Amino acid sequence: MSEAKYHEHYMWSLHADKSKVFGVLNLPVEGEDFRQGFEFPVVVCGHDIHADNTQLKVVTDTLASSRIVSYAIDLRGGGDSVKSDQMADGSEATVKTAADDLACAADLMLSEPFCDKAELFLCGCGLSAEAALTEANRNQAKYRGVIVLDAPEQTSHAPEGMAVLHASLRDSQISEKVRDFVNDVIRNRWKQA
Secondary structure (H helix, E strand, O other): OOOOOEEEEEEEEEOOOOOEEEEEEEEEHHHHHHHHOOOEEEEEEEOOOOOOHHHHHHHHHHHHHOOOEEEEEOOOOOOOOOOOOOOOOOOOOOHHHHHHHHHHHHHHHHOOOOEEEEEEEEEEEOHHHHHHHHHHHHOHHHOOEEEEEOOOOOOOOOOOOOEEEEEOOOOOOHHHHHHHHHHHHHOOOOOOO
8 A cells, every 4th residue: 555645634623512522634635626626525533432533544544545535533531542622521432422523523524615515424433433323313414424343233223325334443454445435435336235
């Protein structure tokens, strides 16, 4: 795999209660086009409970090298290494709070001029995989697809008709599988298994 080339930007999304969610935005190097009015597909990524935004770096690097924007967030209450605000009561992230964080981050991306609003995806690992499906069910019209990584077996189902990729972050081909899934959905070539 070639070295991913992208511009990395740090961004904060803001909940209505003023709590902040930190994220790392990866714009493709060719993303200079975003200043020219070009729009790109965007994948909003969430990590597992005791990880941080770097957990999905192998995936976000591959997306950026494929002209797909990624925004990997730190879940509130997600552990000591996260840069997002902690939960007001000191508790850890839950599926609901993680879904709220993903929704907040997705709304921020939708407000950006580089975001192709018809090509917004969610990606979650572990706890945030369930959260991504929860958010997709709450706001079906907002998302084109969901990437579910290392989800618990009892993970809920995505909205009917929505493209979903179930995979493992431990798969040596995970980056390529995620990239190919996004590209296949965009080109209407994704066939639900």
